[in-house]
Amino acid sequence: MSAGSAGNPGMDPRNPGADPAEIGKFERLAHRFWDPLGEFRPLHTINPVRTAWIAERCSLAGARGLDVGCGGGLLCESLTAAGARMTGIDLAPTMLDTARLHAAEQGLAIDYRLMPVDQLARETPDGFDVVSCMEMVEHVPDPRLIIDSIGRLVRPGGHVFISTLNRNPKSFATAIVAAEYLLRLVPRGTHEYERLVRPSELARWARGAGLTLQAVAGISFDPFTRTARLSADPSVNYLAHFTRAAG
Helix, strand or coil: CCCCCCCCCCCECCECCCCHHHHHHHHCCHHHCCCCCCCCHHHHHHHHHHHHHHHHHCCCCCCEEEEECCCCCHHHHHHHHCCCEEEEEECCHHHHHHHHHHHHHHCCCCEEEECCHHHHHHHCCCCEEEEEEECCHHHCCCHHHHHHHHHHHEEEEEEEEEEEECCCHHHHHHHHHHHHHHCCCCCCCCCCHHHCCCHHHHHHHHHHCCEEEEEEEEEEEECCCCEEEEECCCCCEEEEEEEECCC
């Protein structure tokens, strides 16, 4: 069964876009989210890189932005600082509590909501200029459901940014064996190889959702210097930029 296949045993029949076990992994670590030296340190390291890439490829000043699977609010805060009016949605209540508290401490007005993406797509179609979904699609039973909803949420002419992990032997060795078991950069069990997503799969699902691929960039993470940069190699971590055709 390929990544994203329907019928995944982790699927919640009440919310087929979610896996309760995956949500639980992040709920247990929510109190550690904003520790730059903790379990989420890699996210803190790559966040400036992905934020800069988004800002280079679309206008954020005054843009209506949505971060799907916002977690503790790392990207929401960065895009707010860049001028976007951000909404963040997630299914992990404790993560959202963490995000709200940190935003309040920073004096940032961010609309955080506990709701599935398909519900927001029904309530607010074409509602956002920029939609992001970072390090999430590899944690859900059927990524196509998420991409379909994102395609309905972004306005015609709008921008979508997705980051995830490629599925190949190199990514298995780097993102799972090395990162989780040898270097312990992230907790063991964070990723399941079968759920990792090849760029060709992501592009195909996006086309089905009315989105057109504009660019793909790799994210190179050095575990020894704990630094990150964009690269031309998407074989492990990668970012993808899509647009929805103007109406």
